[in-house]
Amino acid sequence: MVGTAVLTVGAGVLFGLALAAPPGPMNAIIAEESVRRGWGAGFRAGLGAMVADFVFFLLALAGLVAVIEAAPRVRAAMVAVGGVLMLYFGYGALASVGETLTGESDGGPNRGFLKAFVLAITNPYQILFWLTVGVGLLSSGTLDVLSVLPLVGDALAGLVVVETGSPLLVGGLFGGIVVWIVGFPAALVTGRNRVDRLAPAVAVVSGLVLVGAGVLFVIDGLSTLV
Numbered sequence: 001m002v003g004t005a006v007l008t009v010g011a012g013v014l015f016g017l018a019l020a021a022p023p024g025p026m027n028a029i030i031a032e033e034s035v036r037r038g039w040g041a042g043f044r045a046g047l048g049a050m051v052a053d054f055v056f057f058l059l060a061l062a063g064l065v066a067v068i069e070a071a072p073r074v075r076a077a078m079v080a081v082g083g084v085l086m087l088y089f090g091y092g093a094l095a096s097v098g099e100t101l102t103g104e105s106d107g108g109p110n111r112g113f114l115k116a117f118v119l120a121i122t123n124p125y126q127i128l129f130w131l132t133v134g135v136g137l138l139s140s141g142t143l144d145v146l147s148v149l150p151l152v153g154d155a156l157a158g159l160v161v162v163e164t165g166s167p168l169l170v171g172g173l174f175g176g177i178v179v180w181i182v183g184f185p186a187a188l189v190t191g192r193n194r195v196d197r198l199a200p201a202v203a204v205v206s207g208l209v210l211v212g213a214g215v216l217f218v219i220d221g222l223s224t225l226v
Contacts, residue, residue: 008162012172013179015137019053019129020046020180025119027184028205033112034185042188045112046181052120053177056130057170060138072224078122080221085119087214094207124220137173140165 020026026049034042120126141164162169 005168008166008168009172009175011162012137012169012174013176015169016173016176016178017180018176019126019173020049020177021184024125025123026116028207029112029116029119030181030184031188031205033115034188037112039185039189041112042185043181044110045116046177046185048113048116049120050174050177050181051113052117052123053126053130054174055121056126057134057138060130060134075124075127076221076224078124078127078221080218080225081122083214083216083218083221085122085214087211087218090207090211090214092207094204094211137164137169 026046030042030045030049033045142162
């Protein structure tokens with residue numbers, strides 16, 4: 001049987017990928033930056049989102065994430081601000097559909113980093129992750145990963161047990177995020193001769209994702225505030 005330490009790191013990596021990989025506003029920003037400005041820009045955008053996760057990690061350690069969730073108006077204001085920012089960045093993506101100058105750097109080298117960071121830090125889904133899964137991962141104890149599976153959980157109980165509250169688990173989680181923010185932009189810019197043809201489509205999809213999420217976030221936030 002593989003050692004608990006290895007299983008703990010592996011589980012952390014999977015949790016990190018589960019946080020970073022799903023389609024949404026963050027990956028829309030990474031995709032747009034990668035295709036229009038290259039791997040470095042996409043990686044910096046991903047790094048911005050990861051730094052926001054690290055901030056949430058520190059806040060979860062201090063117990064402040066729960067405070068945010070317990071203050072509905074504060075949370076609603078964050079959601080509404082995040083929605084407005086998504087609408088703004090979504091408009092920018094749609095306005096750039098005709099541009100195919102890969103490698104251009106309007107806004108400076110930290111443009112994508114700042115965009116992703118400000119969106120991530122106001123993203124209720126990331127707050128929710130750290131309030132639920134994140135807090136559970138930080139609490140000392142053990143987690144029997146396979147025992148929660150339906151039907152086969154009893155038979156698989158005890159096979160994959162990881163240590164929660166372990167630095168190995170947290171390190172694996174952020175390692176999984178790093179794997180994504182390195183690999184996802186690399187996959188997008190593979191075959192640079194096709195990037196210019198891909199840029200308008202990515203800009204449209206990214207813009208629509210951001211606008212759609214922005215509308216939902218603004219409605220969610222204002223429904224609580226009003």
